[in-house]
Amino acid sequence: MSKVSVTGSKRVIDDVIEAAYDTHSLHVTDYDERYEGFAPGESLEGAETVNERLVTVRSLESVLDVEGDEVDAARALDDEVLERELADVRESVNELDDRRDELRAEIRDREEEIDRMEPFADLGIELDLLRGYDSLEVVVGEAKPDAVEATLANADGIDAYEVFAGSDVVAVFARPADGAEAGVLQDSLVGVDIALLEVPDAETSPAEYVAELERECEDLRADLESVEADLAATKEEAAAFLLRAEEQLTIEAQKKEAPLSFATTENAFIAEGWIPTDAYPDFEAAIADAVGDHAEVEELERASFTPGGDHHTEAVDHGGDGDTGSEPADASDATAEREAATDGGHAPHGDDEPPVVQDNGSAAGPFELLVQGFGRPKYSEFDPTLLVFLTFPLMFGFMIGDVGYGVLYAAIGYFLYSRYDGTFRELGAVAMWAGGFTILFGIYFGIDLFGYHAYQLLPGEIHWPVDGKGLSPADIDWALSFLVASVLFGLVHLNVGHTLSFVSNYQQHDLKHALYEGGSWLLILNGAWLWIFSQHVPGPKPDFLFESFSILTFGAVSFAGFPVAVGYAAIAAILAGIILLAIGEPPELAEVLSPIVNVISYARIMAVLLAKGGMALAVNLLAFGAYIDESGEGSFHFIFSAEHLAHVQETPSEELVFAGMTTAFDPAAIGAVGVVALVGGILVAVVGHVVVLALGITSAGIQAVRLEYVEFFGNFYSGGGDTYLPFGYDRKYTTEDN
The missing domain is CATH 3.30.70 (Alpha-Beta Plaits)
Incomplete structure (x- = not known):
């Protein structure tokens, strides 16, 4: 991106605005009063009239409920036709709208x-x-x-x-x-x-x-329907015109109000803004063609990305044939550096950041919504959208882990994605990804289907590597293993964050700053957790820390802890990190334990997993009941009827966990109590699972976002960038031949 200025006589300000508008590439920045003798500009003549007409058009669109699909093709709209037809439409609509308001008021009084x-x-x-x-x-x-x-x-x-x-x-x-x-x-x-x-x-x-009042109401409602019909007919006739008028007046208003961002004197003006570097020659030529030497275009400053992360410096030479080293205003790369333009020897002006365009593709693109919820990346920052795309659905899916809920999340997401545009469409895409991972983890947890292991209903002896979420007596070890898995995920996640901090500080400053800002925390983080998973001072460390590796890998990996020597090396790394922190950032010594605390914070992933699984299990127990079969392995099974319940209670090898509502229903002897119990049980199941589905969004979704924003972003990302909004308008309903 290049920061440019356009300086010229106020006699040609209209032509300069027209030319800049047509290029649709200049992101205008507001004048910040740094030039002595200059003041913010004023709107061009006629701006008030244009804005009044624009307000009128938008008011008429609101009255008629005009949307954006009433125009078959774009065409020109003459100013005289606009003024004349707008007056006619305004008179007709206002008369009908006033009559509608009167009728509604009279009906309300009668009622x-x-x-x-x-x-x-x-x-x-x-x-x-x-x-x-x-x-x-x-x-x-x-x-x-x-x-x-x-x-x-x-x-x-x-x-x-x-x-x-x-x-x-x-x-x-x-x-x-x-x-x-x-x-x-x-x-x-x-x-x-x-x-x-x-x-x-x-x-x-x-x-x-x-009775008389009711008759009067009926007559008034008939009159109101007639007026509504007249308004509908007016809408059909005027909708296309109003949309064209709004677009044309919006363009005129933008042009006439553009000088509000300029620095001006009685005879001159200065306009500044950012433009993609590769668009600068065309922009300069457009201004020159419009006003000749009555205005001068100058490149003040250049900010270019270095996708590989290395510093890249080039002189700006618009007169030669060399490459300008242009890069798009894209925050998806790692860093940006800024340099003074050398063609005119002009020093950089102002300290405003270049605007940003996020471009993460169709798959990761919707997750920009979550990143922007924290703050759009600055031009000089790494855009974390891709990392959020890789981690948010993973965390969400793991916390819910149910095929049934996953299908519903994906279905809701598809509905939003296919029916809406903008924010709701992006939320739909995020929901589909989250639903997909929820389905995958639901299969991983034993084909969990609304809190129940569906594979247990299948005939034959079926072995499943993961027997549930740690809620039943048979799989309590899995609950502890998921705690370790959550912590390990947090360790990897935070390592990525601190590594990005190290790289960013190295690129923007030097190796010393990188070691102080990022390296110190990397040493403390990894040293602390290497020591925790080592055999140095093993007494306080619970056995499941090491046994979980074998459980999670189905016996493929046996881990007894890192050797004692690694524990000593970890302590040395912690001390080195603390020393670096004390030298470079002494105030941050107060947070020296944060690498341990932040990793433990990821235990909330396991907690939500158990909470949501427990809620789904509770709903099923209330509705259908459960028992532990004669295998004695502790797996829960549904009870389907009163006869089945009696069998469970009479069989010594089977243990009743809970007798649900539907077990009062006996198909062999249908009675009123049994039918009520069956209907009530089904109602409890449906309502209960809807509640769990909703709480999954508010708990798993919020917790995953919190881990991204607080623990992860807090290490390397601040946000606060500006959106690239080039001066211009993408016409949809009108053409330029007006």
């Missing part, structure tokens, strides 16, 4: 009035009988009649009363005692739970009044 009248219709008393008395007080409200009568029976100031009740409403007529103050009836009901209702001012009966 509120109906709601207000329904209690009186339920009461069944004429409205004129509920008001207008001199010697009686009347109260209508929603309350329980018994509570009202009990309160009035002991009330002072009331000689007599009568209570009339509907289903949810009461009307109370009371004669105040001589000398009682006005409102004594309401005062007497203060302690009653009653919602007072105002008697409507209507001459007809409540039922007739409600």
Whole structure:
């Protein structure tokens, strides 16, 4: 990427903007007030009018619910036609929209009035009988009649009363005692739970009044449907025009507001930005063709990637035939270095980073979404998208490890991927990868199908290398082995992160900085864990640390720990790392134990694996029950009926684990209790597994993302890069011949 400046007379600023816009390659940076005597520019003449029209067009699109598929082909749109037709469409749509709002408001008023009248219709008393008395007080409200009568029976100031009740409403007529103050009836009901209702001012009966209001609502709804139909017809006629108008006005607004990012004086302007180095000659030629020598284009600074990781420096010579060493603005490579252009002897201006384009291909590309959730990579940073692509689905699949859930995750992902664009499409792709790995690990764990080992249902003696997730008595050793596997994965993951930190510091600084920043942590990390897996001081170290290797490799690898000599070498590595850290980064000595703590943090992978497996198992136990068969190996098996349950309970060699709901169903003697139990068990199974499916996203997904962001990215990655947004517009509905 090259940072360029365009300096010229304000008399040609319009032509320069047009030329730069047409090249669609310059990423304009905002003026940062570093030039003395310059100030931020102002919008070009006519910008306010263009923006007003653009707001109008977008408002009309919102009213008509215009989307982007109502245009058959792109074509030119004349400015005069745009202005004239926009006025016609605005007048028509606004009139219909105002009428629609009026009708909706009237319908809402009628519905509120109906709601207000329904209690009186339920009461069944004429409205004129509920008001207008001199010697009686009347109260209508929603309350329980018994509570009202009990309160009035002991009330002072009331000689007599009568209570009339509907289903949810009461009307109370009371004669105040001589000398009682006005409102004594309401005062007497203060302690009653009653919602007072105002008697409507209507001459007809409540039922007739409600019926009349409902007829009016029907008429208003018919009028509303007519207006909606007119709006739909207007949309069909005007949608293509509005989309073309929006695009054309958006382009005009961008051009007229471009000077807001420029540095300007009364007579001159300076525009700066980043451009792909190989596009610089075409950009320079386009400006020259547009304004000749009234503007000067200069390359101020160059940032070029070195894919192999080595520093690469070239002089900038636009006048010769030599290679410019151009590289795309792509953050997928390792580092970037910046150099001053030498053709004009101009020193670099500003300290803004070059913009970034992430290009990781169709497979890893959707995982850019997860990286950008932390922060887009800077131009000088390694883009970790490929590493996230390789590790996130792996961690997610291992934590869930179930064929049934994996199929559902993949199906949900495919639905999002095929139905939506943008973020939802990328999430769908991530979900499909995660679902695929969940299926693979589900097969690895013994063809786990919604928490149950499906291979146990197959006929014959079938040996499976991994018997579950460590939840049943037969495979408890696997649970401990998965703990070791999680830690080893974390060790490898963090080694990659610290290695990238070492390489980055070496490329951007020198070997000394690389040793202080990355090498020290590599020595401490690997030294600590080599010592843990060594036979030096073996007493505190649990046996499963070493036995797990044989279990995980199905007996192919027998590991008793590294020799004592390796343990001593590991201690020396730890001390060397601490010394390097103390010399280069003394404040970080406070975190000297983080390599151990961060690796142990990966134990959450095993924890989520057991938690999700345990939840699925609990759902199955509640619904179907389980027992341990006569082999005594501790594997769980479903109980399918009451008869099967009785057989398990009567067989001494078989151990009942839990009698589920469906075991109350007996196919030989179908009864109401059995049917309810069967339906309830199936409902528990379905709802329970849906909950586990959802929690898999919020637990396994969040934990995997956390390990990427905190433990992994924290070693080498900061993010904060800018997206490459070239000045220009990709036309879809209009052509340039406007």
